[in-house]
Amino acid sequence: MNKTNYDQLKETVYSEKLDNGLRVFLLPKPEMAKTFSIFSTDYGSIDRTFVPIGETEQITVPDGIAHFLEHKLFEKEDRDVFQDFTKRGASANAFTSFTKTAYLFSSTSNIEDNVRTLLDFVQDPYFSEQSVEKEKGIIGQEITMYDDQPDWRSFFGTIQSLYNNHPVQIDIAGTIDSIDKITKDDLYTCYNTFYHPSNMTFFVAGNFNPEEMMQLIKENQSAKTFPEKEAIQRSFPEEPSKVAKKKHVIEMPVSMPKCLVGLKENMDHKDNRDFLEKELLIDILLDHFFSKSGKYYQDLYENDLIDNSFSFETNIEKNFGFSILGGNTSKPDELAEKLTSMLVGLREFELTAEEFSTVKRKKIGHFLRSMNSLEFISNQFIHYNLLGIDLFEVLPTIERLTVGDANAFLKDWIDEERIAVCQIVPAQG
Amino acid sequence: MKSVSEEKITTNGYNLHVIQTKKYKTINVVVKLKAPLKRETITQRALIPYILQQGTENYPSARMLRTALDDLYGAVFNIDSSKKGENHIISIRIEFANEAYLSSNEQIIKKAMHLLNEVVFHPKSNGDSFDTGIFKREKQTLQQKIDSIVDDKMSYANMRLIDEMCKEEAYRLHVHGYTDDLNLINETNLYEYYRSLLVEDQLDIYVLGDLEGKDIQNQVAEYFSREVSTNKDKVETNTQDVTKVKEITEAMEVQQGKLHLGFRTNIRFNDPEYYALQVFNGIFGGFPSSKLFMNVREKHSLAYYAASRFESHKGLLFVFSGIAPADFQKAKDIILEQMEAMKKGEFTEEQVDETKNMVVNQLKETMDHPQGLIEILYHQVLANNNIAPEEMIEGISQVTKDDLLAVGEKIQLDTVYFLTSKGGSINE
Numbered sequence: 001m002n003k004t005n006y007d008q009l010k011e012t013v014y015s016e017k018l019d020n021g022l023r024v025f026l027l028p029k030p031e032m033a034k035t036f037s038i039f040s041t042d043y044g045s046i047d048r049t050f051v052p053i054g055e056t057e058q059i060t061v062p063d064g065i066a067h068f069l070e071h072k073l074f075e076k077e078d079r080d081v082f083q084d085f086t087k088r089g090a091s092a093n094a095f096t097s098f099t100k101t102a103y104l105f106s107s108t109s110n111i112e113d114n115v116r117t118l119l120d121f122v123q124d125p126y127f128s129e130q131s132v133e134k135e136k137g138i139i140g141q142e143i144t145m146y147d148d149q150p151d152w153r154s155f156f157g158t159i160q161s162l163y164n165n166h167p168v169q170i171d172i173a174g175t176i177d178s179i180d181k182i183t184k185d186d187l188y189t190c191y192n193t194f195y196h197p198s199n200m201t202f203f204v205a206g207n208f209n210p211e212e213m214m215q216l217i218k219e220n221q222s223a224k225t226f227p228e229k230e231a232i233q234r235s236f237p238e239e240p241s242k243v244a245k246k247k248h249v250i251e252m253p254v255s256m257p258k259c260l261v262g263l264k265e266n267m268d269h270k271d272n273r274d275f276l277e278k279e280l281l282i283d284i285l286l287d288h289f290f291s292k293s294g295k296y297y298q299d300l301y302e303n304d305l306i307d308n309s310f311s312f313e314t315n316i317e318k319n320f321g322f323s324i325l326g327g328n329t330s331k332p333d334e335l336a337e338k339l340t341s342m343l344v345g346l347r348e349f350e351l352t353a354e355e356f357s358t359v360k361r362k363k364i365g366h367f368l369r370s371m372n373s374l375e376f377i378s379n380q381f382i383h384y385n386l387l388g389i390d391l392f393e394v395l396p397t398i399e400r401l402t403v404g405d406a407n408a409f410l411k412d413w414i415d416e417e418r419i420a421v422c423q424i425v426p427a428q429g
Numbered sequence: 430m431k432s433v434s435e436e437k438i439t440t441n442g443y444n445l446h447v448i449q450t451k452k453y454k455t456i457n458v459v460v461k462l463k464a465p466l467k468r469e470t471i472t473q474r475a476l477i478p479y480i481l482q483q484g485t486e487n488y489p490s491a492r493m494l495r496t497a498l499d500d501l502y503g504a505v506f507n508i509d510s511s512k513k514g515e516n517h518i519i520s521i522r523i524e525f526a527n528e529a530y531l532s533s534n535e536q537i538i539k540k541a542m543h544l545l546n547e548v549v550f551h552p553k554s555n556g557d558s559f560d561t562g563i564f565k566r567e568k569q570t571l572q573q574k575i576d577s578i579v580d581d582k583m584s585y586a587n588m589r590l591i592d593e594m595c596k597e598e599a600y601r602l603h604v605h606g607y608t609d610d611l612n613l614i615n616e617t618n619l620y621e622y623y624r625s626l627l628v629e630d631q632l633d634i635y636v637l638g639d640l641e642g643k644d645i646q647n648q649v650a651e652y653f654s655r656e657v658s659t660n661k662d663k664v665e666t667n668t669q670d671v672t673k674v675k676e677i678t679e680a681m682e683v684q685q686g687k688l689h690l691g692f693r694t695n696i697r698f699n700d701p702e703y704y705a706l707q708v709f710n711g712i713f714g715g716f717p718s719s720k721l722f723m724n725v726r727e728k729h730s731l732a733y734y735a736a737s738r739f740e741s742h743k744g745l746l747f748v749f750s751g752i753a754p755a756d757f758q759k760a761k762d763i764i765l766e767q768m769e770a771m772k773k774g775e776f777t778e779e780q781v782d783e784t785k786n787m788v789v790n791q792l793k794e795t796m797d798h799p800q801g802l803i804e805i806l807y808h809q810v811l812a813n814n815n816i817a818p819e820e821m822i823e824g825i826s827q828v829t830k831d832d833l834l835a836v837g838e839k840i841q842l843d844t845v846y847f848l849t850s851k852g853g854s855i856n857e
Contacts, residue, residue: 009454031451032452032797033794034794083718086716086717086783089783089787089790090787090790091790091791108794109786109790136730137731138732141752144751144753145734145751147685148582148685150580253681253682254580255580256576256577256580292491293492293495293496293498297492298491298492304566307570307574358496361499361500361502362503363503364502364503365504365526368455368526368527369455369505372455373798374797427682
C-alpha cells in the first residue's frame with residue numbers, strides 16, 4: 001500500500017492497484033462523523049461506439065444506455081440494493097456523466113458492511129426483460145422533468161450548437177424513443193465491456209482505519225473472478241474546431257428569456273500537467289473577468305443585461321472541453337452580442353501582477369473551502385484520476401502559476417469560430 | 430463525549446454562538462436577523478439582501494466589496510432571506526480560510542468581521558435613504574425573481590400549494606414578496622425600515638471553526654454592538670383546522686404534471702411527538718426505502734421522484750411527485766393509500782429501526798457540514814428551546830411503533846394541488 005502525505009493540506013492518501021486492475025484510494029478523515037465512498041467506472045454517455053469485449057466488430061448502442069444501466073444495477077433478482085444500505089442507516093446514490101458512471105454511499109456507522117455491499121452490487125449485475133421495461137416509465141419521467149427545465153434545456157442546447165459530431169451533444173439520459181430500444185442484452189454488452197475492475201476506481205474518504213479498509217477491499221476482490229483484462233476500443237468521430245451552429249434558439253413557455261454563450265475549448269494540451277494548468281487558467285481568467293468582482297460583471301449587471309442568475313462553468317475532459325457563460329436576461333440578443341465581443345476581445349488584455357495575485361488567492365481559498373466536503377474531495381479525486389492527475393496537486397499548481405502564464409494563455413485562448421449562442425425565448429402565442 | 434460544543438453568550442444586543450471544531454479548514458460566520466412573518470414587511474425584507482450586497486460606505490460598489498472579499502483568500506459571502514415557520518429570517522453568511530492553512534499570517538477573522546460590520550451597519554446610503562441607483566436596479570432584480578418563479582415548475586407548484594393550503598395564515602406569504610407591495614417601496618422608506626429592523630429584529634451571530642486561542646467574543650464585540658428596542662410584533666400562530674380537503678388543478682404549457690399534497694401534522698419542533706414525526710416521514714416518503722418511493726416509483730413506474738418532507742415550525746408535511754398528466758388519479762390514490770397504510774401501522778419493527786438509523790445518520794451528516802450544523806443549531810432559537818443535537822439523536826432512537834401510530838392520528842390531508850398540461854385532461 002502506498003502512502004502519500006500532503007503536508008500543506010494536512011491530508012494523507014493511501015493507494016494500491018489490485019491484481020485485478022482495480023485502483024483503490026483511501027483518505028482517512030477521523031474528525032468526520034461520516035464516511036463517503038464512491039465506486040466509479042470510466043464509462044459515460046459519450047462511450048456509445050465501441051468494440052464489445054471478446055468481439056471484433058464495432059457497435060453503436062442506443063443513446064442513454066450508460067444512465068439506464070446505472071439505474072438497473074441497483075435492482076437484483078430478489079431485492080433492491082437501496083434497501084441493503086437503508087437497513088444499516090446508510091444512504092446510497094449514483095450518477096452518470098458524459099465520461100463516468102459512479103455509485104456511492106455515505107454513512108456514519110457500519111462502514112465495512114456498506115463498503116462490501118457497494119463493491120458487491122456493482123460487480124453482480126442482474127438484468128431481466130421485465131425490469132428493463134419497468135424502468136422505461138421511470139426514466140421517461142426523468143427525461144420529461146428535464147424537458148420542462150429551461151436551465152437544463154439551455155445548457156444542452158449550447159452544447160448542441162458547439163458540437164458537430166461528438167456524442168457529448170447527446171443528452172445523458174437519451175430520449176424517450178432511444179431508451180425504448182434498450183434491451184437486457186444491450187445492458188450486459190455494455191456492462192461486460194466497461195465494468196471490468198481494470199476500468200474502475202474505488203475511493204473511500206472519512207472515518208475508518210486505512211490498513212483494515214485496504215485489507216477488506218483486497219479480500220473482497222480476491223474472492224471474485226474476472227475475465228482477463230482487455231484494452232477497451234472506443235471510437236469517437238472527428239470533431240472540427242469550428243462550432244456546429246452559431247446560434248440556437250429554443251422556444252419554451254418561460255417568463256424570462258435566457259442566453260448562454262459557449263466556447264469550445266482547444267484540445268491542444270501536450271500532457272497532463274499542461275492540461276491541469278490550462279483548466280486552472282481558464283477558471284482563473286473567467287473569474288477575473290466575469291465573477292461578481294470581475295472586470296465585466298458590474299457593467300453587464302448595471303446595464304440590465306444579466307441578473308444574479310448569471311454564472312459560468314468549464315468542463316474539460318480527455319476528448320472534449322467547453323466553457324459556458326450566461327443566465328436569465330431580458331435582452332437575449334444584446335447579451336449574446338456583448339458576451340461574444342467581450343470574449344473575442346480578451347486577447348487584447350494583460351493582467352497586472354496584482355490582479356493576478358488577487359484572483360489566485362481567491363482560488364486558493366475556494367479550494368481549501370471545498371476540501372471541507374468529502375463529496376467534493378471524492379468526486380474530484382476520481383475525476384482527476386481518470387485524467388491522470390492527482391487532485392492534491394491542484395493547490396501547488398495554482399500556487400506555481402504566474403501572471404506571465406496567464407497572459408500568454410490569454411493571447412491564444414479564444415477564437416470567434418469556436419463561440420456559439422443558445423437562447424431560450426418565450427413561446428409565441 | 431459531546432459531539433458539538435456550542436457556547437452561547439448574550440451580549441451587546443445579540444446572542445453570540447461560538448462553536449469550536451477542528452473539522453474544517455475554514456471559519457464560518459453567520460448573522461441571523463429574525464422577525465415575525467407579515468405581509469406589511471415581507472417585500473421590504475426580501476429586497477434588503479439584494480441591496481446590502483451592492484456596496485457600503487467604504488466599498489461603495491458591488492465590485493469593490495467583492496474585491497475586498499477576494500483579497501481575503503476568496504471569502505465566500507452571501508445574504509438571503511427565508512421563512513421558518515411564521516418567522517422571516519435574513520441570513521448573512523461569510524466563510525473564509527483559516528489562517529492555519531495559509532502560508533501567510535494574516536488577521537483574517539478581524540478583516541472578515543470588519544467587512545460584516547460594513548455590510549450590516551454601513552450600507553451605501555446618503556444618510557436617510559439607500560443609494561438611488563442601487564435601489565432601482567435591485568428593485569428590478571427582485572421583480573425578475575418574483576416573475577421567474579413560474580419557470581421552475583417544482584418551486585412554483587410548491588408555492589401554489591401553500592397559497593391554497595394556508596390562505597388565512599401568515600405562512601402563506603411568499604418569501605420573495607409581492608409586485609404590488611414592491612411598487613410602494615422607495616429608497617427612503619426602505620432605509621427607514623432597515624434602521625428599525627436593525628434595532629428590533631432578534632440578532633444571532635454564529636462563529637464556527639477551529640477557533641482555539643482566538644478571543645472570539647472580543648473580536649466580534651469590536652464590530653458588533655447595538656441598542657435593542659423590543660419588537661412589539663408577535664409571531665402569528667393561527668392554524669386552520671381542516672374541515673374539507675381542497676383540491677386544485679391548474680393547467681400550463683408543461684410536459685410533466687406536478688402533483689403536490691399538503692398535510693397538517695399538528696406537530697412542531699417543541700412537541701414531544703417531534704422525534705416520532707421525523708421517523709414517520711422517513712418511512713412514508715423521506716428515503717429511497719420509503720413507501721412513496723417503493724410504490725409510486727418502483728412498483729408502478731409512475732414517477733422519477735416521489736417524496737415527502739416536513740416543516741418543523743409550522744407543522745406541515747408535503748408530498749412532491751412529477752408524473753405524466755394522465756396518471757393523476759392513479760398517482761393520487763397510491764399516495765393516499767400509503768398515508769393510510771402509515772396510519773394503520775403497516776410497517777415492521779425492523780423498518781422502524783432502520784429508519785431511525787437513517788434519520789440519525791442524516792442528522793450526523795448534516796452536522797459534518799458547517800452551514801448545515803449552524804442551521805440545525807438555529808432551530809433552537811426558532812423554537813425557543815435548548816434541544817441540543819445529541820438530545821435530538823437520543824430522542825429519535827427512543828421512538829417506538831406506538832409513537833408513530835400516535836403521529837398518524839394527528840396527520841390530516843389538507844390540500845391536493847395538481848399542475849397539469851394544457852389539454853391534458855385529468856380524466857384521461
